[in-house]
Amino acid sequence: MAMESIIKELRHLLVTVFLTGLASFIVVPAITDVTIAALCPSQPQCSLAIFLSGFQQAATGVGAVVMTPLVGNLSDQYGRKALLTLPLTVSIIPLVILACSRATSYFYAYYAVKTVAAMVGEGSVNCLTLAYVADKIEEHKRTSAFGIIGGVASAAFVCGTLAARFLSTALTFQVSAVLSMIAVVYMRIFLPESVPVRASGLRQPMLDESEEAHVKEEREITDSAQRTSGIFKRLPSVRNAICLLKRSPTFSQAALVMFFNSLADGGLQTAILYYLKARFQFNKTQFADLMLIGGIGATLTQLLLMPIIVPALGEEKLLTAGLLVGCINILVYSVSWSPWVPYAIAMCSAFGVVVRPSICSIASKQVGPREQGMVQGSLSGISSFANIISPLIFSPLTALFLSEKAPFDFPGFSIMCAALAMIIAFIQSIMIRVDPSDVGGKGCADPLV
Known part of the structure; x- marks a missing residue:
């Protein structure tokens, strides 16, 4: 019954997430072959493709570090739906470019636009979705949600x-x-705001274009001497995340x-994709098979297994178990000795998907209802910061050890x-202990006035 009530409460959000994810994931198996065909035709291994992918990942991380906490904080003020419109809309443009052609010139155009679009919205959709869930669902059901x-x-x-x-x-x-466009239209028509503007004390919606709304906003700004000191003082800043880190050891x-x-x-x-292509000559079909196996396992784990094991284990133990499984899976990937090994690991990796929901649930319980966008945005920003560092480390290593110049085999x-x-x-997960005194403390959100 708990699962049915969650689904009923979040049904329009779930449809939006599904359509958005479908539009994004349908191109993943093809993008590696498209990239190599555009940059290094007739070559199974392409260092340029690896470095460009790494640069895009790093640039996306830089943008997300800045944008995701900002978007999360603004959603606490203006509502989740208004802020969700931006990343869903900008994600359409790069897909349209490759829908027209996969020639080298079109690929470079796609690459540039995709990088900018990802900087703006890569982590924002996930951040806003989790904040929306936290608005709607009680704490004891939040991990399952x-x-x-x-x-x-x-x-x-x-x-x-x-x-x-x-x-x-x-x-x-x-x-x-086309699916991306449908997702935006569906979200704008059917998805209700998670918290009513007037009841929650939110500011006037950003997307309300009525003249009366603009006049009211101007009067509010004029009447407050503090607001006339500059709009940037009302915008959320990185000190919100720093405040959370200092205030709550559990969040830290x-x-x-x-x-x-x-x-x-x-x-x-x-x-992984470049490794499998160079070592076992995997192509689009085999990439799709691997992703399909892992995706089915992840779906079953999150929809069927998590609602059962969360009450029994709790978020902390579930997080530790998921990370342990992830450690083993990645270690085995690194020593794959036969083409069947990645398929076996893909089946075993499904349990690792419990990690992020567990972290987000633990963190969401450390703040009040008016700070959910801030806390999810801060976590997404931290994740994005890791995504900046990651390609700087792993892209050169991958290119080096897949080349003939590798220092060892x-x-x-x-x-x-x-x-x-x-x-x-x-x-680190073993040392997490949720302290009830952390919860519901002094807020970290920047004042609006």
């Missing part, structure tokens, strides 16, 4: 990956662009786990290094 959101995203991943197997490359990007520990887990995930993401060395980061996250 986060898991359901993740499960729906995993289901979108499975459906997108499965569809990619049967669509041509050109049609893949066309379908993705969760943030540290998030950082090293994201560093490991980023290292694996940077290296270990193609999976960069993946092994990612496993070490995951081990650090695992050790």
Whole structure:
């Protein structure tokens, strides 16, 4: 019954998450082949592609570090729906470019626009989605709700990956662009704001274009001497995240786990596809098979298993177990000795998806209802900071150890290094102890007046 009530409460958000995820994931199996074909035709290994992917990941991280906490804080003031419109809209543009052509010139245009779009909105959708859930769902159901959101995203991943197997490359990007547009329209029409503006004390909605709203806003600014001192004083800043880190030891520990887990995930993401292509000559179809196996497992884990095991284990033990499984999986990936090994690991990696919902749930309980956007934005910003560092470390390592100039024969060395980061996250997770005195303390949000 608890799961049914969560789904009923979040049904429009779940549809939005599914459509957005489907549009994004349907192109993932094809993008590696498209990149290599555009940059290094007829070559199984392409160092330029690895470095460009790493640079894009780092640039995305830089943008997300700035934008995600800002968007999360602004959503506490203006509402989740208004802020969610921006990242969903900008994500359409790069898909339209590759829907037109995959030639080298079009790829570079896609690369540039995709990088800028990702800097603006890469982490914002996840941040705003989690904040929306925290607004709607009680604390004792929140971990399961986060898991359901993740499960729906995993289901979108499975459906997108499965569809990619049967669509041509050109049609893949066309379908993705159309789905992205449908997601934005559906969200704007059907998704209700999580907290009523007047009841919550939120400011006038950002997307309210009525003349009366603008006049009211101008009067509010004019009547307050503090507001006339400059708009930037009303904008959220990095000191909100610093305040959270100082105020709550539990949040600080969760943030540290998030950082090293994201560093490991980023290292694996940077290296794994190029590693498998160079070592076992995997192509689009085999990438899709791996993603499909992992996605099905992740969907079942988050939708069916998490609501059962969360009450029994609690977020802290669930987090530790998920990180332990992640450590083992990445270590085995790094020493893959046969093409069947990645398939076996993909089946075993499903339990690792419990990590992020557990961290987000632990952190959300450390603040009040008016700070959910801030805390989720801060976590996303920390994750994005790890994504800046990750490609700077793992892209050169991957390119070096997949080349003929490798200092020793270990193609999976960069993946092994990612496993070490995951081990650090695992050790830190063991030390997390939720202190009830942390919860509901003095707020860290910047005042509006």
